[in-house]
Amino acid sequence: MAEDATIADTQRELKEDFELLEDPRDRIEYIIDLGKRLAPLDERHKTEGNRVRGCQSQVWMVAELDEQAGRIHLAADSDAIIVKGLIALLLRLYDGRTAEEILANPPTVLEEIGLKNFLTPGRSNGLYSMINRIRQLAGIYAGVTPEARAAAG
Numbered sequence: 001m002a003e004d005a006t007i008a009d010t011q012r013e014l015k016e017d018f019e020l021l022e023d024p025r026d027r028i029e030y031i032i033d034l035g036k037r038l039a040p041l042d043e044r045h046k047t048e049g050n051r052v053r054g055c056q057s058q059v060w061m062v063a064e065l066d067e068q069a070g071r072i073h074l075a076a077d078s079d080a081i082i083v084k085g086l087i088a089l090l091l092r093l094y095d096g097r098t099a100e101e102i103l104a105n106p107p108t109v110l111e112e113i114g115l116k117n118f119l120t121p122g123r124s125n126g127l128y129s130m131i132n133r134i135r136q137l138a139g140i141y142a143g144v145t146p147e148a149r150a151a152a153g
Contacts, residue, residue: 007101010093011109018113027118028082035084038091041077052076054129056122057083061130063137071096072141074134086115086127094134102138107131 005013021027045062052059057080064073074095076087089110094102110131116124 007105031085034088055126099138099142
């Protein structure tokens, strides 16, 4: 993400990327490639408390607040490569943002690029579970207290 790029800018970039891929198979391959390049989550974070509920696959997500910058750093992983690619898309949108930015900018680009059209219903539900988890974590950090930090993992 460019240092000054907004979530709206990043959503436009993602839309442009996917518009170049007309064939649904190419879009899936692109997502899989993103998943292959996703940095793995440290094993110590793969706990039940960090698991995202509602996903067919195992998905773990953690957030940490950079208090000086006021930005949330997200990390996530999955045992399924396509889900890792979906995680990579979400991290591109939301990693390094403020809680307020995350909460004010739903990922409308995911509908615009037609992800629902080529994901199974289970994967689609999992994607929205991950989005809800990101928004939940942002909500926790929007009112940062020591208790909120502990709840965020």
